[in-house]
Amino acid sequence: MKIHLTSVFVxxxxxxxxxxxxxxxxxxxxxxxFGEDRWLTVVSPEDPHGTELLLEPSGHPAVQPYKTxxxxxxxxxxxxxxxxxxxxxxxxRGLGVRFTQEPLETGTVTTxxxxxxxxxxxxxxxxx
Numbered sequence: 806m807k808i809h810l811t812s813v814f815v816x817x818x819x820x821x822x823x824x825x826x827x828x829x830x831x832x833x834x835x836x837x838x839f840g841e842d843r844w845l846t847v848v849s850p851e852d853p854h855g856t857e858l859l860l861e862p863s864g865h866p867a868v869q870p871y872k873t874x875x876x877x878x879x880x881x882x883x884x885x886x887x888x889x890x891x892x893x894x895x896x897x898r899g900l901g902v903r904f905t906q907e908p909l910e911t912g913t914v915t916t917x918x919x920x921x922x923x924x925x926x927x928x929x930x931x932x933x
Contacts, residue, residue: 810846812859814868815923818845821860823920828900829885831858855891858883863924872924879905881918881928890915890931 815821822845825831834857842864846857858917863869875882887893890908894917898904905926906918913933921927 808856810857810859811883812861813921813923813925813927814863815860815921815925816863816907816924818843818860818862821845821921821923825858825860828831828902842927848933851853860923876924879918879926882925884928886929887929890917890929893917893929 813821822836823835825847826833830850832850832853834846834848834853835844836846837844842862845860847860848855848857863872872882894904894908897919903920904917905920906916908915908917915931915933917929918926919929
């Protein structure tokens, strides 16, 4: 068994697609009209057949209170592995990305947390 698909709820699918592709560097896997919204997934260019991230619309009434609570408590909605958290932090900050946690080393793990501009906190992580 392996994880095929996971999702983050986004306030605006177009804005999310731009952020997750143009800024974070993912590539579009599926972009299919689905009613008023789209079945919109991205993948890592390093693993195009790997786990897909669904940029899921935030339309369900339970979503906004959930997202708000996570952000208020500083809890990331997702965690992405990177080779070098500090280098990625510097690259993304140079692109104007807002971080709620700068790189932090805790033992063999380094993390940073960013705002995805679509209502979520996202954690970057590297394990030595």
